[in-house]
Amino acid sequence: MVSKKVTVTNPEGLHMRPAGVFTKEMSKFESDVNIVFGGKDNDGKSIMNIIAACIKCGSEIEIQCSGPDEEEALKKAVELVAE
Amino acid sequence: MSKFNGIAGSEGIGIGKAVLIKEQELNYEQKSVLKPEDELNRFEDAVRVFVEKTTAMADSMRENVGEKESEILMGHVLMISDSAMTDEVRNNIHDGATSESAAEEVFDMFAAIFESADDELTKQRAADIRDIKTRLIKILQGVHEADISSLPPGSIIVAYDLTPSMTAGIKKENIAGIVTETGGYTSHSAILARALEIPAVLSIQDVTREFKNGQMIVVDGTSGAVVSDPDQEEVKEYTVLKKYHDEEKKELLKFIGKQTETADGDKVGLVCNIGKPEDCAEVIERDGEGVGLFRTEFLYMNSNEQPAEDEQFEAYKKAAMTMKGKPVIIRTLDVGGDKDIPYMNLKKEDNPFLGFRAVRYCLQNRELYSTQLRALLRASAFGEIKIMVPLVTCVDEIRNVKSMIRSIMDDLDKEGIGYNKDISVGVMIETPAAAVMADVLAKEAGFFSIGTNDLTGYTMAVDRGNANVSYLYSAYNPAVIRSIKRIIECGKSEGIMVGMCGEAAADPLMAPLLVSFGLDEYSVSPTSVLSARKVISLWTKEEADKVADVVLKCTTEEEVRELLIRYKK
CATH class of the missing domain: 1.10.274.10 (PtsI, HPr-binding domain)
Incomplete structure (x- = not known):
């Protein structure tokens, strides 16, 4: 497993549109994607999970990827939330 | 005729016939x-x-x-x-x-x-x-969706809510307005109405039961009012208002994305007054160039106890990040006067406006103030935050605030927490004492922001809520205008930025004076950005100087006002 802590810079946080883009991109990877926020795990491929997690702009999250393409998945994930 | 009030979701005026969309x-x-x-x-x-x-x-x-x-x-x-x-x-x-x-x-x-x-x-x-x-x-x-793609021209949609799926087929030229029972400024219905430029008023209870199909309706999406069965006189009034609004809007659209500058190309800043970090989205949508006044009282008022450092930090950081490097001037707690906060146990005073408020309160409640300053400094690592101190009357006050900030910076350094080491700490000039001492304050302050509302009240020694004396409450008084001129001059001679965050900044009558005096930054409500940009663009320095010369010779408020109306562009 690879992981990285990042700060969400999208002004809307991980809400409808950003969450939609995120899950869509993550679904392209084979690896499991987990977002740790506030001590809880959230499935990075589930838009419902991510919206319910209420991740606001400026939040610190940890992204964990595990699977055959974990490096690429993590790179893309970080790029999507912290750009 | 009946009048209803709701949330103004999308500006403009629509007049037409109700079409009820019932699920x-x-x-x-x-x-x-x-x-x-x-x-x-x-x-x-x-x-x-x-x-x-x-x-x-x-x-x-x-x-x-x-x-x-x-x-x-x-x-x-x-x-x-x-x-x-x-x-x-x-x-x-x-x-x-x-x-x-x-x-x-x-x-x-x-x-x-x-x-x-x-x-x-x-x-x-x-x-x-x-x-x-x-x-x-x-x-x-197998039930079909309510189809709103084939509504006749002049339709006012009345619905419980306007769902994204409903609006997909909308023909905007046929829809004069939208009225809903639910929703707020950030709901889809409002966002879509604004994107489609259809006037909309949201959150009026029971409209789908109150209104009938074919009923005449006026939607005033600027004020949030809805009028059903208006009489002829009202229809006429709203038609005129609509025409004026539509023309004005078309004219103002030309100013979106434009540099704010005078007719002869002097660039100035045009920023916004806000009360919550969420308001930043509207600042950007309305093309504001930053935030000139972020009032922090909401953080203290919406809570039963002093807001924690982290809570404040999140709010300031959010504002800074949303504005993406554009300046965000945050005013430290302006409590007291007419703003009471229960848990602070402020005693009833005989003269609250001359009493224990704003920076005076903060400097005697250092723990509370340190918490805010520390949150501000931490947030300064995430954008262009500037700190503004309200109600300064003596130079000691700003010196004391700055020394508190320096000591918090030392703590942050020790803890290895980041912040902007060059953060600008400015003074809100809103008392006659500060205006008189502006030359001295300018040596201590990173910037000035003229708060014309309180400056007018304190200069004229008038309570604008008192009907017997409220006639004195006017920024057109020569005393106020001379003060503004002096404040700007003092700031300029020390090379600091001088802004204005009171109502006068958005007043078209004031524009020639502010252009002539050389105001650097105008801070207005988000809805006034484009109109302020337009007004500023109408004046050259030379023309503005001519008006200012005459106005400065006036001896009464009435003379000033008449002249400014006569020269208004």
Whole structure:
């Protein structure tokens, strides 16, 4: 497993549109994607999970990827939330 | 005629006939008569149809409205394809439920989760889930969607809510206005109405029962008022207002994305006054160039105890990050006067405006003030935050605040926490003492911001709420105008930025004076950005100087006002 802590810079946080883009991109990877926020795990491929997690702009999250393409998945994930 | 007040969701005035959009009642059985696998197939088919239809709507939305709005519908496709939600539905179907009741239960549960979130944007997503649910059940039942694509010109849509799916087929030239029972400024209905430039008023109770099809309705999306069955006189009035508004708006649109500058090309800043970090989105939408006054009282008022450092830090950081490097001037706590905060135990005073308030209170409640300053410094690592100190009357006050800031910086250094070492600490000039001492204050302050509302009150020694003396409350008094001129001159000779955050900054009559005096930054409400930009663009320095020369010779408020009206462009 690879992981990285990042700060969400999208002004809307991980809400409808950003969450939609995120899950869509993550679904392209084979690896499991987990977002740790506030001590809880959230499935990075589930838009419902991510919206319910209420991740606001400026939040610190940890992204964990595990699977055959974990490096690429993590790179893309970080790029999507912290750009 | 009846008048209703709601939330102004999209500005402009619409006059037309009510068209009620009523959702058909959906009736279905709880228990399925089919075998679970057949019921499951029914559900999967419906989801497939939903995805096809919604994708098509998103495509049409992309063409008719915009990319952002279309992404909302694509979000619906993702939500319904998300196994976190649909697996629950499948489980219920497995246990013998119909697709309809299984979907109803699971979608309502998710909507309830979102609704209970402590965050406005997440709460709004509950409406998306309900929209998806209703559409899915309609597909299952073979019920057609309310079709609003074929409404006649001059229609005022009256609905419980305007869902993204409803608006996909909207023909904006036929829709004069929108009135809904639910929603707020950030709900989809409001965002879509603004994107489509259709006047909208939201959150008026029971409109779908109060209003009848074909009834005459006026929607004033600027003030948030809705008038039903207006009389002839009112129709005439609103027609004039509408014409004026439409022309003005068209004219102002030319100023979107333009540099704020005088007619001879002197560039100035045009920023906004806000009260919450969420307001930054509107600042950007209205093309404000930053924030000139962020009032922090809301943080203290919306709470039963002093807001914690982290809570404040999050709020300031959010504002800074939303503005993406554009300046954000944050005013430290301006408590007292007319702003009471229960847990602070402020004693009743005989003269609250001359009493224990703002920086005076903060400097005697150092722990509370340190918390705010520390939160501000930490947030300064995330954008261009500047700190503004209100109600300064003596130079010691700003010196004391700065020394507190330096000591907090030392602490942060020790703890290895980042902040902007060059953060600018400015003074809000709103007392006659500060105006007189502006030359001295300018040597200590990183910038000035003239608060014309209090400056006028204190200079004229008048309470604007007192009807017997409120005639004295006017920024056109020569005493106030001389003060403004002096403050700007003193700031300029020390080379610091001088802004203005009171009502005078957006007053078209004041523009020639402010241009002539050389004001650097105008801070106005987000809705006034474009009109202020236009007014500033009408004056050259030379013309403005001529007006200022005459005005400065005036001896009374009346003379000043008359002259400014005469020269108004």
